[in-house]
Amino acid sequence: DAGITQSPRHKVTETGTPVTLRCHQTENHRYMYWYRQDPGHGLRLIHYSYGVKDTDKGEVSDGYSVSRSKTEDFLLTLESATSSQTSVYFCAIRDNRNYGYTFGSGTRLTVV
Amino acid sequence: AQSVTQLGSHVSVSEGALVLLRCNYSSSVPPYLFWYVQYPNQGLQLLLKYTTGATLVKGINGFEAEFKKSETSFHLTKPSAHMSDAAEYFCAVSDRSNFGDEKLTFGTGTRLTIIP
Helix, strand or coil: CCCEEEECCEEEECCCCCEEEEEEECCCCCEEEEEEEECCCEEEEEEEEEECCEEEECCCCCCEEEEEEECCEEEEEECCCCHHHCEEEEEEEEECCCCEEEECCCEEEEEC | CCEEECCCCEEEEECCCCEEECCEEECCCCCEEEEEEECCCCCEEEEEEECCCCCEEECHHHCEEEEECCCCEEEEEECCCCHHHCEEEEEEEECCCCCCCCCEEECCCEEEEEEC
């Protein structure tokens, strides 16, 4: 399995503060993704990356930005957190060898 | 744009009974298709996927799914439910027509409850 880790695993933050979530992979995969999971909505794509410095928006990108300065790291930033961004965030990588997508363990973010 | 519909946000079956979770997709060309399982407070685990070849796909834990192009469906089945199958199941698709733009689109999930 691809090595993919997310940090932190849990975070509580106050409304209006910036927050950065980190996704780290160990196998040099080109594609990386950030999703959020909310009850009744399944997983929705926030942003994705197809290479260093190459990113694009997903269906729920408002209020989020991303950066990928190295192949192994994909950062998700909430510039000014809002209560509506309370969610579980998952990072994923795509393995071109078998067309598989592997997910991290998730980050549970609570905005109070 | 592609979309995924999972019929039934909650499904309950008795232990030992057939499990059937429904998934229909909307896509301009037959996509790649996936089923994931999520146990409470855990991440997503791949159950099975269809990319090409045989349309009946076998996965882990005794699950299988059949790709039916004419019905745009990819329903998940298991002949005999076990208590350990209680979880949330997600169907997902990836559009193979847009090379370089691959991303997964998920259904809203089906929570499976097993009745002892």
